[in-house]
Amino acid sequence: MADSAFRKVQIQRDDCTDQAFDAYVVGKEDAPGIVVLQEWWGVDFEIKNHAVKISQLGSVCIEERLVWMLLKLNLMDGLDWQGAVKDIRASVNWLKANGSEGLCWFFIAGVTGFCMGGALSIASSVLVPEVDAVVAFYGVPSSELADPAQAKAPVQAHFGELDNFVGFADVTAAKALEEKLKASGTPYERRKDMGMADEDEAAVQLAWSRFESWMARFLSS
DSSP, X not given: OOGGGOEEEEEXXXXXXXXXXXXXXXSOTTSOEEEEEOOTXXXXXXXXXXXHHHHHTTOEEEEEOGGGGSOTTSGGGGOOHHHHHHHHHXXXXXXXXXXXXXXXXXXXXXXXXXXXXHHHHHHHHXXXXXXXXXXXXXXXXXXXXXXXXXXXXXXXXXXETTOOOTTTTSHHHHHHHHHHHHHHOSOXXXXXXXXSTTOOHHHHHHHHXXXXXXXXXXXXX
């Protein structure tokens, strides 16, 4: 996947007129938009490939470079989670307000993410009212950040049955998330189609097919 497939843009937070962050866009400009959130180590080869794959399903993808808010040697502990949510909201609004040469407008936009990005995706279903659908590939937001029982956007959450990241992506955390999503009253699915992350190709393809069905259901114009 060549980096030339991506177009770099700058987006400003709604609450900050003098600062902007970089984001990268790929895909058709007349399709629903999806914000793609990476794992903690940044916008790497794998996450770019994910974005390209999603764009080939017919959506426009935008990757946030949230890594600039990370302490590089401290994993997720250095992330400004509230600031990340503000960046997600700004990105969703950017997608809804920008089209091909200003002639096309996005009125629907989703969010998806992996691990850290998965937790932020779920948080966005609670804290970003402009989000129309969410797919999270493992990861649960802290109770201090967002309560999934207050989710407003439909959520599909994927978890590996063998994941042992206790309190964040293990089976117990996934079941607790499911109960909270059930209480929210919004459409949700908890998918158990992976053993550990992306180790099984058949499970990966099944997860992608479920992602596509979910986004098509809620992002269809």
